[in-house]
Amino acid sequence: MAQETFAFTSSALRSLRLQRELLEQDDRRRALARESATRRFLSENPRPPLTPPRRPQYCRDPAVHNALYSGDLLRIKSIFKDETTTNLIMETVSEELVWSPEQGLWVLSPRRQQTSALRIAAARGYGDCARHLLLRGAEVDAVVGGRAPLHDSAAAPRPDCTRLLLAFGADPNLLSAEGSAPLHLCTTPESLPCAELLLAHGARVNLGTRERQVTALHVAARQGLVAHVELYLRHGADPARRSHQGETPLNAACAAAEPPGPLRPAAPPGSPL
Numbered sequence: 034m035a036q037e038t039f040a041f042t043s044s045a046l047r048s049l050r051l052q053r054e055l056l057e058q059d060d061r062r063r064a065l066a067r068e069s070a071t072r073r074f075l076s077e078n079p080r081p082p083l084t085p086p087r088r089p090q091y092c093r094d095p096a097v098h099n100a101l102y103s104g105d106l107l108r109i110k111s112i113f114k115d116e117t118t119t120n121l122i123m124e125t126v127s128e129e130l131v132w133s134p135e136q137g138l139w140v141l142s143p144r145r146q147q148t149s150a151l152r153i154a155a156a157r158g159y160g161d162c163a164r165h166l167l168l169r170g171a172e173v174d175a176v177v178g179g180r181a182p183l184h185d186s187a188a189a190p191r192p193d194c195t196r197l198l199l200a201f202g203a204d205p206n207l208l209s210a211e212g213s214a215p216l217h218l219c220t221t222p223e224s225l226p227c228a229e230l231l232l233a234h235g236a237r238v239n240l241g242t243r244e245r246q247v248t249a250l251h252v253a254a255r256q257g258l259v260a261h262v263e264l265y266l267r268h269g270a271d272p273a274r275r276s277h278q279g280e281t282p283l284n285a286a287c288a289a290a291e292p293p294g295p296l297r298p299a300a301p302p303g304s305p306l
Contacts, residue, residue, distance in 0.1 A: 092121040101150055104159040109166075113150060116170030122177055123148050147178040155194045156185035163194055173203045179210035187215035187231065190224035195231070205236035212243025217252055225260050238268045246277045254286035 092098075100108040101123065113119045124147050131142045151171040154163040163182070167173060174181050183203040186194040195215075199205065206214050216236045219228040228249070232238060241248050250270040253261035262282075266272065275281055280288075 089122050090117070090120075091124045093124050093126070098123060098125065101153040101162070102157070104154070104157060104162055106159075106161050106165070109150075109162050113166055113169055113171075119150060119166045119169045119171035120175065121150065123150060123153065149175060149177040149182070151175070151182045152177060152180065152185050155182035155191060155198060156189050158186075158189065158191040158194055160193045160197055163197055167197070167201050173198055173201045174207055176207070176210065181207055181209070183207065183215045184209050184213070184218055187224065187227045188218035188220070190219065190221065190227040192226040192230060195227045199230060199234040205231045205234050206240055208243055212245075214240050214242075214249075216240070216249040217242055217247070219249070219261065220252060220256050220258075222258060222260065225258075225264065228261055228264060232264070232268050238265050238270045239274060241274075241276070244277070246275075247280075248274055248276075248282070250274065250282045251276060251280065251285045254282040255289045257286070257289065 097112055099105075100112065124145060127144050127146070128141045129144045130139045132138075133140045149171070151163060151166045151173070153159075154166060174183075181203070183195065183198045183205065184207075185191075186198060205216070208214055214236065216228060216231050216238070219225070219231070238250070239248055248270065250262065250265045250272065251274075253265060270282075272282055
């Protein structure tokens with residue numbers, strides 16, 4: 034079949050050329066508008082300059098350590114005045130006896146321990162000191178020496194410091210270096226207020242430890258903390274949750290139960306008990 038062709042008049046060709054030019058102009062106009070908008074956005078929202086990571090700084094001064102451990106607020110205010118000082122790593126070096134296979138005897142070996150000013154204040158319940166450090170820029174979730182301040186306040190337990198740290202945005206689900214969340218460290222009857230605060234601020238009741246996947250309910254059941262168990266169950270704790278070893282909270286409670294005492298022989302009928 035022969036291919037059909039159509040002859041365009043000169044006026045039709047001019048009209049088509051004009052339409053094409055208008056479309057090309059419109060495309061160029063849109064491209065310029067996009068480029069202008071991009072430049073304007075970048076000028077209004079400049080990319081922040083890259084800053085090198087801050088190198089950790091250490092404090093080994095016993096006088097500073099003593100001010101923190103004694104809760105000397107006036108001394109702390111005179112030392113910790115800005116973000117740099119409040120985030121210093123407190124390091125102590127002690128000597129401990131370790132066995133040396135090469136020498137075949139016990140030798141003294143230096144042992145370094147690290148913590149932070151905020152960790153010390155939180156663990157000892159120095160609320161005013163902790164507040165001062167936070168207001169001066171202490172990092173609320175900084176993990177130093179394996180733990181963050183909230184781990185220490187929950188383990189101590191220090192409800193007032195726990196409340197303060199949570200108010201400053203501490204993460205209730207942050208895991209320590211050993212893999213425990215603050216809720217896992219509520220292991221005494223006195224820690225119930227801390228557990229309540231953690232749950233009220235978003236602590237995940239079924240969160241397991243990193244390695245063993247033990248939940249707070251496992252811990253409370255093993256420790257015989259009835260009030261904690263009731264609290265966790267009210268917040269949706271799973272009583273059938275198993276750890277990596279296959280242990281349920283009920284298994285944990287039974288495993289930690291004290292062995293029964295010697296059985297008394299049954300009394301004969303009619304005799305006084």
